[in-house]
Amino acid sequence: MTYTIGIDVGGTFTDIVVSGDGGGTITAKSTTTPADQSDGVLEGIALAAQRLGLTTTDLLGRASRIVHGTTVATNALLEGKTAPAGMLTTAGHRDVIEMREGLKPDRYNLRMAPPPPLVPRRLRLPVTERVRADGTVEVPLDTASLDTAIDQLERGGVQTVAICFLHAWRNPGHEHQAAEAVRRRLPGAYVTTSFDVLPQIKEFERFSTTIANAAVGPVIQHYLGRLGSRLKEAGFAGELLVILSHGGVASVAEATRLAAGTALSGPAGGVAAAVALSRTGLAPDIIGFDMGGTSTDIAVVRGGQPGLSGDKSVATARIALPSLDIVTLGAGGGSIGHLDRSGLLAVGPQSAGADPGPACYGQGGQGATVTDANLVLGYLDAANFLGGRRRLDGDAATGVVAALAAELGIETTAAASGIHRLVNSRMADGVRVATVRRGVDPRGYTLLAFGGAAGLHVTAVAEALGIARVVVPLAASVLSAWGMLNTDLRIELSRSLGQTGGIDTAALQAAFAAMEDEGRARLAWFEGDVVLRPSADMRYGEQVFEIPVALDDVDWRSGTLAADIAERFHAAHERLYTYALRGQDVVVVNARLSAIGRLPAIAAAASVPSAAAAAPKGTRRIYLDGWVTVPVFDFPALGAGQAIAGPAIIESDTTTVLLRPDDTARMDPRGWLDMAISLPD
Structure with a gap:
């Protein structure tokens, strides 16, 4: 059997997804190693090989493709x-x-x-x-x-x-x-x-x-070179690809040449997963909610398509390359609760990261993190973290939360609940930034929760936003890595035209012809199908900022080409701003071309057979405005169509979902938990 491997390096954990060409997907998690991320990558691959009953060399020898998402460039800029x-x-x-x-x-x-x-x-x-x-x-x-x-x-x-x-x-x-x-x-x-x-x-x-x-180029060059050498030494002879900020993947040579394009490499995998799930029938309009150990990434998919932006900043660096429109918050499982300058409780953006991690990891963490608070509140099973590979230290979690509670002058449980509620509020505000502030009503969207920490927070976030439907995939904790295996090779090209006073179709056609030649040349090594998608950044003559306009279906031989392109701009402007000025000149500022190399699709992240309803595997005392005892269900044991009424806990080795009172959940045969959120009248 031949395998493809997706690798997502996060702030706390490195996620591995292995898909076989005969069907079936297995996952693994290892601890991220900030000093050299390749250490955590090789450890994760070794764990995945064990789950397949193979050696690392056997697995890598059978792997035709590895797609990697890395935070090396991001960390270099932030630090x-x-x-x-x-x-x-x-x-x-x-x-x-x-x-x-x-x-x-x-x-x-x-x-x-x-x-x-x-x-x-x-x-x-x-x-x-x-x-x-x-x-x-x-x-x-x-x-x-x-x-x-x-x-x-x-x-x-x-x-x-x-x-x-x-x-x-x-x-x-x-x-x-x-x-x-x-x-x-x-x-x-x-x-x-x-x-x-x-x-x-x-x-x-x-x-x-x-x-x-230039600043991150040598860092990326060194890291990818070292990773490639280590993989080759371990038996890998296939293609190593890197996911870029625009959501497509590229060769190591391309990622090294355009190193700044890896600045949102990891989060891009999550958006790719949302797009792939949208195509399988989950929903056309999705808000991706990716909560990991260090941050939460929020992205909007409309009509099955993600938004792109050319105005992103990482630390002090403005990076104007096309990238997925992702809102990132310093709010994750490792975010630390503390007193701000006013003496009030705050959570993040400081994070315990992977080393030392939350106090409950037993690695010397001293701050009261979101994960520590969730353990104190009973939401996590200390004995079943990562499938039992790591036992959480409940006493250490209680100790750091109690210390913060003493500073606040409140009880330990109240401090833990405050951390949990405050991070929920911060993340709901982040969703509003990605939607309401951009003219999107989130209430008609499906909230797709993934990342290791999302399941414990997403129902409260949905309720705060008035979102009635939440979906948590069975593979939620590694969904970004799975998404990396469900995207295509992509080269983004652009040319500024400097036009004024209308559309110069000859100059526009010449720009697209030059970009087509360049795109095909840069994908000359790829033996599959290549698709070209033209677009343009356009504005009215008196405007300062332009908007993107898709030109996929334009007839370039039409005698009314300029009018056809202008009409597409008018329609796009009207959709965004509710009006169009068809009597004004339209200006093409930048011509753009996406050269896409189609890669083979892989197996679904999970599928669920029909089975008798699984009984709860036990009960747990958790805090929900008071201590209550709730049933605990084994997430992988749920059969297709099984319904669960809240309050309840639904957990797997790497994901825990908190179902709140009056919410309901149903297991979908396509591998996700479909939850209906009880909203106030």
């Missing part, structure tokens, strides 16, 4: 552990990344210090050259100034260089000349140009994205 970077730029423009369009993250905070740039000013070096906005060369590249700048970079000890010249989106000649010179003089350096990363107008976004790419 300030990026590679020493330098920048070459047009003389007079070295401070673009500090001016940041004149805006601060909190623009009304007068005392807010400016975010520190990823490249210090002494290593942002000017080069004499100038290209005009129409692509003509006004000042040729001065090789003497270029050599002087490279000398300074060499003395500065940089490991990576970003090259960002003015208007290179129109004419990249000078950038490519400079890149050749840097590679010749600094042969060990990682070199990246703005044209190769983001060939679009708007200097700050282009410069910032390129610098972020």
